[in-house]
Each structure stands twice: as structure tokens, then as C-alpha cells.
Amino acid sequence: MEQDKTSAENLIKIDRYLISEDYGFVLPHPQTELPSYFDPWMEIASNLSQLIENCQLHSKVEKMPLLSTHALTDYKEQRLAHLALGFITMGYVWQEGSDKAQKVLPETLAVPFCKLSEILDLPPVLVYADCVLANWKKKDPFGPLSIENLDVIFSFPGGETSKGFFLVSLLVEMAAAPGIRAIPKIISAVLHEDVASLENALQDVTSSISKMQDAFKLIHGYVNPEIFFNTLRIYLSGWKDNPLMAGGLLYEGVWKTPREFSGGSAGQSSTLHCFDVLLGIYPNLECGSTAAYLQSLRDYMPASHRAFIQAIALGPSLRHFVLAAGNDSLQEAFNSCVSALVALRDYHIQVVTRYISIPAGKQKHRGCLFHNAVVTFPEKGTGGTSFMCFLKTIRDLTKKAQLLDV
Ligand code: HEM
Ligand SMILES: Nc1ccc(Cl)cc1-c1cn[nH]n1
DSSP states (O other): OHHHHHHHHHHTOGGGGTOBTTTBTSOSSOOOOOOGGGHHHHHHHHTHHHHHHTTOHHHHHHHOOOOOSTTOOSHHHHHHHHHHHHHHHHHHHHTTOGGGOOOEEOHHHHHHHHHHHHHHTOOSSOOHHHHTTTSOEESSTTSOSSGGGEEOSSOOSSHHHHHHHHHHHHHHHHHTHHHHHHHHHHHHHHHTTOHHHHHHHHHHHHHHHHHHHHHHTTHHHHOOHHHIIIIIHHHTOOSSSOTTSTTOBEETTTOSSOBOOOOOOGGGOHHHHHHHHHHTSOOOOOTTSHHHHHHHGGGGSOHHHHHHHHHHHHSOOHHHHHHHHTOHHHHHHHHHHHHHHHHHHHHHHHHHIIIIIHHHHHHHHTTOTHHHHTOOSSOGGGTTTTHHHHHHHHHHHHHTTSOOOO
16 A cells, blocks of 8 residues: 555656656746757747847748758757747737738748657647746846746737737746645645645645736736737737638648647646646536637646646546545645635636727727738637636636535
């Protein structure tokens, strides 16, 4: 029996999954430069907004040489290259607006992007793990991890709003780190039936989720709703279930038929998936359900992060242990975690109302909703414009996870 516990504890150690004690799922100190051979990619990615605004991006990409990815052997270099090609790809597809999407990705972009995606087990589209987790640097290397001392490596049109959106998301992810590193402690405490340690670790998760919400509040000072809705959101969109890109995007020189991929979404963030699985938020994954859609987004996460979520799912049930323990203060500690997650999702819904629902209402009055029709952030996968229903469903599923007094 002791051996089973030890192997179960080894299965959940975070360093096995490229998860950082200090940064959680955030890539610590991302690479910001590639060998000069890759200058054609880095010059375009680093000047994307200007190239788009001057209508020079298409010609720059079409003149790009077909580079080999062989020289990219270091993991952080591979992440930086996937990030750069992801930004160039989104810019190339959407630069003329959501109603004039490019349907073919030139092979000078498609071939290396798909090769790198295969190496990293990521899809050939800009994912959350690119533009948030690997897209940051400190302005003053000796300064603090504050938004004032952070910058992005690449950004889209939308200036400070584009940077702010990615940096606020990054700070939310960094605030999650103490909660993520508490997960192995929770699973070990359940295996050893150690109620005191379990209660402490659950309090760490609650405190971490509360600090995530504090970081989230920065959004109002760094992201402008109109610029987010009318500019940045377009570039985050994907080509899945998109009426104007039937079948998706044609990756020239890779596949003979177009392929569909979802756009970037924090639904691809491993953080909330971990807390949801740990707390048993959505037990049923019936096909076509909200939970099944969220589960499908795990294919857009780094493979090691996806595996960590699966390891939590295969571990002992925290809910069952807390229910069986019949200990009031332990049950209170569990319910505090759930309440913090409900509060975070409630706050997120308020933000979505300010940054999508209200600007969309203004656009409808301006009579150009079509412009909106093919944008897929929020993802069509959540049932088109019923993203609010999707978000409220997940919030309500979270509420239901509260353990009621027996
Ligand atoms: C301007 C700010 C934001 C807007 C307008 C927004 C909008 C949305 C929308 C429409 C969805 C559902 C559709 C989809 O998955 O694409 C969503 C999902 C989600 N968003 Fe955001 N979001 C914002 C900021 C954030 C931030 C900063 C985070 C945290 C880092 C975040 C975390 C999530 C998560 C985890 C989901 C998946 C649903 C869930 O687990 O509750 N969002 N967001
Ligand atoms: N926070 C985010 C950062 C980057 C990208 Cl690509 C998407 C999101 C997001 C937020 N909510 N849904 N997606």
C-alpha cells in the first residue's frame, strides 16, 4: 500500500510536467532572440503592427525564404519560434479584416510552422501558451514582476491594449502558481489522510485564486474595450466553424486540404482546468456538453501541461475524502476554494459584458454586425454568440460543486 501511495505522489510532482514552482504554467524567462538565420521571421514578427498598418505584411511574407527548423533544438527556442510564426500567421490571415480572411497560408510560413507544431505537440495556430505564457520579458531584469516592469515580445495592432491584454493574463497566471504547487500537497495529504495538511493546502489554493482575481482587475486600467473588441479580438480568432473559411485554412506545402483550428482562448489555460478537475467541478463529460468543449481545448495546451491535468484526474478523489472525513473545518476549506472560483468566474462574466457585450451592442446600432459575423473569438465552439450562456453554465457548474452540510 505505501508503495502505491509513493508512486501516486511521484505521478503528481510538478517538475515532471515543465511546471515551475515560482511561475506555474508560465514559461520562466522566455527566450527573446533566435540565431540570426531566423532574422526573416523575427523581423516580421517584431514589426507586425507596422507592417499590417502599412499593408506590407503580405509581400514581406511572400518574399520570406523557406527556412529549416533543424537548428531549433532548444525547447525555449522552439517555443519562441512557434510564438513568432503564430503571430505572423494570425496577422497574415486577418490583416484585411475578419470579412476578407486569407484562405491560403504560404508554404514559407506553413511548412516551418507545422514542423515546429509537430515537435511541440501544439496546433499550427497561435495558442494561449504562445501569446501569454511565452510572450513576456522584464524591462529591467533586476526589477519586479509588476505590469509596469513587464513587456511583451510580440503584439498585434491595438497598441497598449494588445500588450495589456496579454500582460494582465500573464499576471493572472503568475498569481495561480502557489495554487498549482499546492495540488501535489493536497493529493499527498489525501493519500496519507492528513486532514491538517490538507486544510492548509486548500487554503493556499483559495488564497491563490483570490490573488488571480486581484490581478484580473488590472484589465480596466490597461485594456480599452472598444480597441479590444474592434481590433485585437479579430487577430485572436481562429478558422474553425468559420462560415467564410469553410474547412479552415489551407497550409500550403503541408496538407492538400484546408484544416480547422480554434483561435486563442484562455479556455486553453491549464490553470482553471487543474482547479476544476481537483474540485470535481464537472464530473460528466457527455458529448457536446460545455465540459466536453472545454476538454477539447486541452489539445491546444503544451503536452506536459495536458498530462498534469490528466494525472490529477487519475488521482484520489478530494471530494470523496472530504465528504467521508465529516470534518466541518475541512469541508469549509474545500467550499472556500469553490467559492473563490465562483467569484473569479462571476468577475470574468462582468468583464466580458464590458469588453464584448456592450461594444457589440453599440456596433449593432451602427448596423455593421456583419463585420462581426465571421470573427470567432469568442470561439464558435462555444455555440457561436452564446458564449455568455457557456460562461454562465460553467459558473453554475462551479457553484454546484459546493459540499452541502450532511
Ligand atoms: C477583455 C478581457 C476578456 C474577455 C473579453 C474574455 C472573454 C471570454 C470569452 C468570450 C470566453 C468564452 C469563449 C472562449 O472560450 O473563447 C472566455 C473564456 C474564458 N476566459 Fe476570458 N476573457 C477575458 C479575459 C480573461 C482573462 C484575463 C482570463 C484569465 C487569464 C480569462 C479566462 C478565461 C477562461 C479560463 C475561460 C474558459 C471558461 C472558464 O473556464 O470559465 N479571460 N473569455
Ligand atoms: N486572456 C486571454 C489571453 C490570450 C488569448 Cl489568445 C485569449 C485570452 C482569453 C481570455 N478569455 N478567453 N480567452
